[in-house]
Amino acid sequence: MSSGNGISRRSLLAAGAAAAGAGALARPALAQSRIEWSMVTSWPKNLPGPGVSAERIARDIETASRGRMVVQVRAAGEIVPALAVFDAVSEGTAEMAHTASLFWAGKAKAAPVFTAAPFGLTPLEHITWIDHGGGQALWDELYRPFGVKPFMAGNTGFQMGGWYRGEINSLDDFKGLKIRMPGLGGEVARRLGATPVSLPASEILPALQSGTIDATEFLGPWSDLAMGFWQVAKNYYWPGFHEPNGTGEGLVSISAWQELPDDLKAIVRHVxxxxxxxxxxxxxxxxxxxxxxxxxxxGVVLRRFPDDFLAAARQASDDVFDELAETGGVQTEIVESYRSARARMQPWSEVSEAALLAARR
Structure with a gap:
């Protein structure tokens, strides 16, 4: 039966069977045992976008492994809070997590880059950097001291600029606002005169309703619609300069990963x-x-950020990246690699996607 997006249960079973056959030759005892993992997430259960991805990952791992590996999904708050899932995997409370790297700047300043960076890589450019431009090796190195192995694990695409109670007609209108904006985008907002606040998904709407925050960004229209922000703030801004990409992060305990037979590693990686x-x-x-x-x-009104605001945000983003590059070690390497990837792909993106979209319009 088709899943509706080109992936069928039969194909997953076939892939799992092939991998299982190869793994059984190498490690027959482990290959026959049933492995049970917990996956903690940073999302409400079945949240459109990342919550749906987490559930599908668990189902597909069980299907492809023919039940030899079962992953129980635990939504934010069921075992640990939304913003504690990294520690849960690092400390062994859970074997796996589904989250976003933009939450972990407190652990490693460059971590948010692996979800998105202001004025950075588009979704396809980001995938290209991770898979072909050396990004994955740097990501692995950044998280290795925490005992965590990262994977790309879903993508919510281009983000919107956010929901605002009032209009932003100039940079001055942005100053003084309290806005939910984590990651490097939050640091840019701070430099533009706003107060960034980091909140888990479940707390954003109540904070917007109570006036604790004046504005919020989250993801794209699909997830934002489900979150109900339109009930409070009608001004929906674009472009999402702060997060032009939305890579979901699959975190796996290195110790748990090392205990998997090779065929199950292949299944998890493939899924x-x-x-x-x-x-x-x-x-x-x-x-x-x-x-x-x-x-x-x-009744939502789409509004474009004014030019003076975007120009100031672009300059602030460059400054944030310059300072991040001075962190040293692998974090400096990450910034240099990311900037190099953006510079390399920009000319092609301009004459391919950007040019076609302009001509098509």
């Missing part, structure tokens, strides 16, 4: 890679549908 592409395609489709619903049925 996460498939979900990364599948989630991106789904987000593009659903974001288009949800944007139409928000603007036509919910």
């Amino acid at each position: 996460l890679a498939v979900e990364n592409i599948r989630g991106l395609g789904e987000a593009e489709w659903e974001n288009a549908r949800a944007l139409e619903q928000l603007t036509q049925d919910k």
